[in-house]
Amino acid sequence: xxxxxxxxxxxxxxxxxxxxxxxxxxxxxxxxxxxxxxxxxxxxxxxxxxxxxxxxxxxxxxxxxxxxxxxxxxxxxxxxxxxxxxxxxxxxxxxxxxxxxxxxxxxxxxxxxxxxxxxxxxxxxxxxxxxxxxxxxxxxxxxxxxxxxxxxxxxxxxxxxxxxxxxxxxxxxxxxxxxxxxxxxxxxxxxxxxxxxxxxxxxxxxxxxxxxxxxxxxxxxxxxxxxxxxxxxxxxxxxxxxxxxxxxxxxxxxxxxxxxxxxxxxxxxxxxxxxxxxxxxxxxxxxxxxxxxxxxxxxxxxxxxxx
Numbered sequence: 001x002x003x004x005x006x007x008x009x010x011x012x013x014x015x016x017x018x019x020x021x022x023x024x025x026x027x028x029x030x031x032x033x034x035x036x037x038x039x040x041x042x043x044x045x046x047x048x049x050x051x052x053x054x055x056x057x058x059x060x061x062x063x064x065x066x067x068x069x070x071x072x073x074x075x076x077x078x079x080x081x082x083x084x085x086x087x088x089x090x091x092x093x094x095x096x097x098x099x100x101x102x103x104x105x106x107x108x109x110x111x112x113x114x115x116x117x118x119x120x121x122x123x124x125x126x127x128x129x130x131x132x133x134x135x136x137x138x139x140x141x142x143x144x145x146x147x148x149x150x151x152x153x154x155x156x157x158x159x160x161x162x163x164x165x166x167x168x169x170x171x172x173x174x175x176x177x178x179x180x181x182x183x184x185x186x187x188x189x190x191x192x193x194x195x196x197x198x199x200x201x202x203x204x205x206x207x208x209x210x211x212x213x214x215x216x217x218x219x220x221x222x223x224x225x226x227x228x229x230x231x232x233x234x235x236x237x238x239x240x241x242x243x244x245x246x247x248x249x250x251x252x253x254x255x256x257x258x259x260x261x262x263x264x265x266x267x268x269x270x271x272x273x274x275x276x277x278x279x280x281x282x283x284x285x286x287x288x289x290x291x292x293x294x295x296x297x298x299x300x301x302x303x304x305x306x307x
Contacts, residue, residue, distance in 0.1 A: 003028045003155055003186040004049065008058035011044050018044045020209040021058065026188055026202075031181050033200030034190040037299065041209035042190040043083060046159050049188070050080045063154045079148030083159045087144055089133035093124050096132055097147065104151040111150075118146030121176060138169025145176060149185075156180065158189040162196065174199055194292045205295060207302040217291055226251075226289040226297055227266035229273060232258040233282035248272035251297045260293050 004026035011019040019041045026032040036042050047053040049062050051071025060067045063077040087096050097118055101111040119125055122142035132140060141161055148156055158177075162170040174196060181187055189200070197203050197217065204214040213220045231239070236259050240252045243261055248268030253260050263269030277284050 001028045002026060003063060004032075004188065005061045006045075006049075006059070009045065009048065009055055009060050010057045011041075011048060011053065012056045018209050019048070022206065022209075022211050024204050024211060024214050026186060028186050029181060029184050030201035031177060031187045031189065031199070033197045033203040034188055034206070035192065035197055035203055035295065036190075036206040037192060040206050042206065043159050044209075045206075046080075046157050046188070046190060049074075050078060050157055051075050052080075076151075077154045079151065079153040079156045081144055081148045081156070081158045081161050083163065087132040087140060087147070090131060092129050092131055093119070093135070093143060094128040096143065097150070100147045101150050106150065114150045114152070118143070118150065121149070121179075122146045123172075136169070137165045138172060141165055141169065141173055142176060145173065149180065153185070155186045155188070158187065160190050160192070162191065162193070170196065194290075194295070197291060205298060207299055210302065212298045212302060213294070221289055221291060221294050224289060224294040224297065225264065226262045226294055227264070227269050228260055228262040228287050228289040228293055229269070230255065230258050230260055230285045230287040231273075231276075231282055233279070235281075239276065239282070243273070243276070246272040251293065251300060253293065253296050255290070255292075260287070260290070262289060262293055262297055264297075 002025040006025065007023050009019060009022040022045060034042050044053065048055050048067060049060055051067045051074040055068055062074045065073045065077065067074050088099065091099065097115050098111065101114060106114060119128060124139065124143060132143065135143065145161065162173055165173065177187055177189065191197060202214065202216055203220060205212045213223065215223065240259055243249050244252045248263045248265060249261060249272045250264055251262040261273060263272065276282060
């Protein structure tokens with residue numbers, strides 16, 4: 001059963017196409033990662049799914065409701081955390097929760113039950129009287145996530161919720177996301193972090209408003225059919241500058257203290273790197289493409305097509 005079904009979804013701003021005929025679906029109870037670089041169209045898509053922005057064409061059905069026909073109905077079924085979720089920093093944790101509970105129209109008994117849930121989920125016991133401005137970034141994000149869940153929504157739409165948060169806080173935040181999904185909540189979350197993408201049940205990758213790939217991490221990597229070698233040794237910067245111009249090489253990218261060299265045709269890639277494999281100062285090893293390799297290659301391909 002699908003919680004979100006998107007078909008040919010398009011949004012234009014004058015002559016600029018921000019989202020171009022996107023088609024994908026999100027299954028109930030899964031964590032769906034929505035990936036792409038800044039300006040790819042992620043936030044515009046999420047705003048359409050939330051009923052905040054009317055599509056130019058195409059359809060999006062969220063929780064069984066067509067966002068174009070009943071945007072207010074969609075808003076009643078979702079929790080939305082924007083890229084710049086605005087907690088009221090001069091209000092305390094408790095005051096923020098009560099304020100947003102009032103916006104969602106929760107009665108006193110329901111608000112008290114949900115307030116306890118948010119405080120426990122965010123790990124803010126004993127911090128209820130701290131002003132939001134006094135919380136570290138990770139605590140703020142978890143409080144913001146909790147505020148989104150106050151009305152017990154069917155779906156959560158999170159727009160880059162961990163941007164600017166330290167790695168430890170990001171891990172804790174994602175543990176909360178998976179705990180919510182385990183209880184049956186559907187979560188669509190945009191991110192540009194590969195480690196976060198790998199924690200999703202399925203992912204979709206967009207660039208220039210177009211869908212480039214969708215599936216599980218394993219499916220996206222397999223479907224890219226990207227032959228990859230890892231090379232370590234000396235003068236890697238010089239090597240990268242030379243390899244990137246050779247026929248058969250579609251991507252050269254740093255990978256720790258080594259390089260990943262990839263191509264869409266394994267025979268052509270082997271021919272391209274053959275002159276360098278005789279260099280005893282370099283160590284070559286056939287390797288599996290990483291998700292990051294695939295996204296860099298897809299982005300390069302999309303850029304070439306766009307230009």
